[in-house]
Structure formats: structure tokens, C-alpha cells
Amino acid sequence: MNFTIQREALLKPLQTICGVVERRQTLPILSHVLIQCDGQQLTLTATDLEVEMVATAVVESAENGETTLPARKFMDICRTLPEGAKISLSVDGERATLRAGKSRFTLSTLPAGDFPNIEAVADSLGFVIPQQDLKSLIDHTAFAMAQQDVRYYLNGLMLELAEGTLRSVATDGHRLAMCEHACNIEGGNDRQIILPRKGVTELGRLLEDDSAVVRVEVGNNHIRLSINDLIYTSKLIDGKFPDYQRVLPDKTDKLLVGERELLRNALSRASILSNEKYRGIRLLLDTNALRIVANNPEQEEAEEEIEVEYNNDALEIGFNVNYVIDALNAISTDKVQIAFSDANSSCLITAAGETAGQCKYVVMPMRL
Numbered sequence: 001m002n003f004t005i006q007r008e009a010l011l012k013p014l015q016t017i018c019g020v021v022e023r024r025q026t027l028p029i030l031s032h033v034l035i036q037c038d039g040q041q042l043t044l045t046a047t048d049l050e051v052e053m054v055a056t057a058v059v060e061s062a063e064n065g066e067t068t069l070p071a072r073k074f075m076d077i078c079r080t081l082p083e084g085a086k087i088s089l090s091v092d093g094e095r096a097t098l099r100a101g102k103s104r105f106t107l108s109t110l111p112a113g114d115f116p117n118i119e120a121v122a123d124s125l126g127f128v129i130p131q132q133d134l135k136s137l138i139d140h141t142a143f144a145m146a147q148q149d150v151r152y153y154l155n156g157l158m159l160e161l162a163e164g165t166l167r168s169v170a171t172d173g174h175r176l177a178m179c180e181h182a183c184n185i186e187g188g189n190d191r192q193i194i195l196p197r198k199g200v201t202e203l204g205r206l207l208e209d210d211s212a213v214v215r216v217e218v219g220n221n222h223i224r225l226s227i228n229d230l231i232y233t234s235k236l237i238d239g240k241f242p243d244y245q246r247v248l249p250d251k252t253d254k255l256l257v258g259e260r261e262l263l264r265n266a267l268s269r270a271s272i273l274s275n276e277k278y279r280g281i282r283l284l285l286d287t288n289a290l291r292i293v294a295n296n297p298e299q300e301e302a303e304e305e306i307e308v309e310y311n312n313d314a315l316e317i318g319f320n321v322n323y324v325i326d327a328l329n330a331i332s333t334d335k336v337q338i339a340f341s342d343a344n345s346s347c348l349i350t351a352a353g354e355t356a357g358q359c360k361y362v363v364m365p366m367r368l
Contacts, residue, residue, distance in 0.1 A: 001065025002090035003037050005057060007100070010042075010087060011078045013055030016230060017046040019202055020053050021071040027116075032068035034115040035089075039064070045115070046071055051199045052118045054231040060086075066112040067091045074098075077105055118233050121219035125187055128213045129166060131227065133181040135207035137168040140179040140330045140359050142200050146172035153239030157200045161191045161218065169244045175323045176247050177330065179359040192241055193218055199234035206232060247362055249348045252339030254315060256285060257352050258308035260336045263290075264328045266304040270294040271321040273302040280368045281321040285340075286314045294321070317343045318368035324349070327361035 017033065025031045025048075034045040042057045077098060078087065085100040091109060098105045138157065146154035149172065160167040166183035169176065195203070206227055207214070215226040225232045267281065274281055274294040284291040290308045295301040317340065327349045328336060335352035349361040 001035075001037055001063055001067055002088065003042060003059040003062035004086060004088040005042065005059045007078060007081050007083065007085040007087055009057050009059075011075075013044055013057050013229070014075050014078060016206065017044055017053040017055050018071050018075050019205060020046045020048050020051050022048050023072075029068065029110050029114050029116070031070060031072070032110055032115070033071040033074060034066065034068050034112060036066040036112070037062045037064050047116060047118065048198070049116060049118075050196055050235050051202055052233040053202070054233075056229045065091065067096060068110045068112055068115055069096055069107050073107060118222065118235075121217045121222045121224045121233070124217040124219045124224075125161065125185075125191065126215065126217045127161075127166075127183060127185045128215050129181070129183050130211045131207050131214050132209045132211060133166075133183070134214055134216075135204065135209060137166065137179050137181055138200060138204045138207070141168045141170045141177040142204060143326050143330065144170040144172060144175050144177035144361075145197055145200065147197070149173070153194055153237055153241055156194045156196045156237045158192055158194050158241040158244075159223075161185050161187070161193070163187070163190075169241070171242065171244065171247070174320065174364050175327070176244060176362040177327070177359070178244060178248075178361075181358075191218070193223060194237035194239060194241055195223065195234055196237050199223075203232060203234070206230065247346070248360060249339065249341060249346050249362065252341045252348055254285070254310075254312040254340040256290065256308050256310045256338045256340070257335060258290065258306065258338075260328055260331060260334060262306055263308075263336065264325060266292055266306050267321055267325050267328070270302040270304050271325070273300045274321055278366070279320045279322050280318050280366050281324075282316060282318050282368055284314075284316050285310055285312075287311060315340060315343060317347070318366040319347070319363055320366055323363045327363065330359065330361065 036043040042059045045054045081100045087100045089098050096107045096109050158169045165180050167180040169178045217224045223234050270292045275296045281294045292304040331351045333351040337352045339348040346362050346364045
């Protein structure tokens with residue numbers, strides 16, 4: 001096998017797929033990228049057995065064949081070559097030689113036949129969605145995923161496919177983030193799938209904020225997306241996601257409306273003197289005023305007071321300040337509303353105005 005290609009034509013797809021390759025691998029082949037040449041098309045594949053990415057590029061001249069190369073070394077060589085360089089790769093037995101100008105590199109290869117192949121997506125449900133909508137769903141909810149929770153189904157993002165709607169939900173048991181977008185999904189039966197954390201991270205990195213459509217196929221064990229010249233496949237987590245509808249507060253009769261930036265900055269300043277382990281702060285609500293109080297074991301205290309719209313009974317309630325700030329960061333409107341019922345119940349944070357129902361954030365209270 002040999003081919004010649006422009007550095008830029010090879011580097012972009014190579015950098016895209018190499019995010020999947022883990023630095024520490026149990027199988028040596030997983031640290032390699034599969035390279036297949038067929039006519040003028042070069043196909044690059046990387047996987048960690050959970051997520052697989054396949055990218056294509058056009059070569060200038062080629063002899064068909066396939067091999068595998070150490071992914072990081074191959075990418076670093078291409079990255080450090082000068083712009084506009086013409087790269088030629090030839091394979092002879094267990095060695096591959098890469099040439100560019102007066103540079104020459106000899107790399108070890110592994111048999112292409114040993115490279116793992118993720119099975120085809122069987123019994124799939126397919127639909128298309130603009131990249132920006134899918135990216136928005138991930139960006140607005142992924143931060144609430146659990147990390148290394150024994151309840152493995154929380155260490156991922158749940159996508160709910162309903163008639164005409166795609167919804168994303170993430171929770172770590174202490175907070176919940178939910179967002180939805182209109183989507184042309186047909187099929188009648190609602191379906192829930194859980195993407196693993198690694199798959200969510202890589203997908204969020206791939207998607208761009210534009211209106212180009214993504215083709216999505218959902219099978220029993222995998223999800224596959226076709227994004228421009230890239231095919232992304234991820235295994236799904238086998239588990240039942242909690243009933244998130246039960247977590248959404250429904251009897252919230254106390255409503256605070258405030259400037260998002262003002263509230264976020266006040267919380268950030270107060271959090272400096274909160275307990276480093278538990279990150280607790282107290283919110284003291286009174287007519288059109290919010291007092292934020294934080295203290296720590298060193299007897300240090302922070303107090304902030306800001307004007308808000310609030311016309312109800314006085315209320316004192318504690319929260320993990322990081323969870324509230326994360327929710328405020330995910331909302332893009334100038335004003336936010338926070339709905340409460342009492343000091344022992346979760347609060348519901350949404351954007352104020354027309355888009356209030358699109359994304360919802362639930363934060364459980366803390367005893368302080």
C-alpha cells in the first residue's frame with residue numbers, strides 16, 4: 001500500500017478521530033489508527049471499543065491496501081511537518097515509511113486484520129437533525145452527568161426520542177438538566193437511550209454550530225451519526241434511566257426573577273468562602289431582595305445582597321453553589337427565573353420568557 005496526500009487534507013480528519021484513542025490501552029491495536037486506501041479515497045478509523053470514528057480524505061495517487069499505524073505518533077509527525085507539505089506513505093511488511101520533503105520516518109505497524117470492528121447498527125430507527133440543535137442539547141445538559149457513579153446508567157446522557165421531539169436529560173442524583181428540541185422523529189413509540197460519558201464528550205467536540213444536518217441511526221446497542229465526511233458510532237449503556245418527570249417540581253408557588261449575570265457573579269463571589277468540600281450556600285429571600293450567605297470551617301463568611309423580583313413569603317434555603325452556577329452558565333438569556341416551594345424541596349431554574357420550557361434545571365436543597 002502507498003499513497004500521496006497534502007498535509008492539511010490528512011491532518012484534519014486524523015486530529016478529529018484521534019480524540020477517541022486512549023493513551024493507556026489494554027490492547028496494543030487500540031493505540032493504532034486503521035488506514036485503508038481504495039482508489040482515491042483514504043479511510044481512517046480509530047476506536048476504544050466503546051466509541052468508533054471513521055473519517056475519509058481524498059488522496060492524490062495511491063495503491064490500494066490497508067495497515068495500522070501508532071495514532072499519536074502518526075498525528076504528531078503530520079502536525080509538526082510544515083504547512084503545504086506533501087506526505088507520501090508506503091508500507092513494506094511490518095514497517096511503514098512516511099516521507100515529506102527531506103524528512104523520513106519509519107513506523108512499526110500491526111496487522112489490519114486485528115483491528116476491532118464495531119458491529120453494524122441493527123434494527124435502527126433513523127432521523128435527521130441540524131447539527132446546531134443536537135449540539136445545543138448536549139451543551140445544555142451534559143455537565144449534569146454523574147462521574148464514576150456505581151449507578152452506571154447515570155454516567156451518561158439520556159436521549160429520549162418522542163414523536164416530533166428529541167430530549168436530552170442528565171442527572172447525578174443531586175441535580176438534573178433537561179433540554180428539548182423539535183425534531184422530525186416518526187415511529188409512535190417513545191424510546192430512551194443512554195450514551196456513555198466518553199461518547200458524549202467526543203460527540204460534543206465533533207458537532208459544530210451550523211445548520212448542516214446530521215443523520216442519526218439508533219439501534220438496540222449502538223448509535224451511529226453521519227456528520228459531513230465522518231461516521232461516529234458509540235455503544236449505548238444498557239440500563240434503565242430514572243423517571244426524570246417525577247423529579248421536576250410541580251408545586252412551586254414562589255417565583256424569583258433576576259438578572260442572570262448579576263446572580264451568577266454574586267454566587268461566584270460568595271462561593272469563594274464556602275466550605276471547599278460541600279460548597280454550601282444559603283439563599284435568604286424576602287420581598288424583592290435576595291441575600292446570599294456562605295461560610296466555612298475557618299469561620300470566614302461572605303454575604304451578597306442583590307435586587308430581584310420576588311413577592312412572596314420569606315424563605316431560607318441551602319444549595320450546592322456549583323450546581324446553581326452550572327445551571328446559570330447553561331442558560332443564555334439575560335433573565336432567569338427560579339421557582340421554589342419550601343426549604344426542603346428542589347428548585348427549578350429556567351430562562352425567563354418565551355424559551356422557559358425548552359431547558360429546565362433542577363437542584364436539590366442542602367441542609368446547612
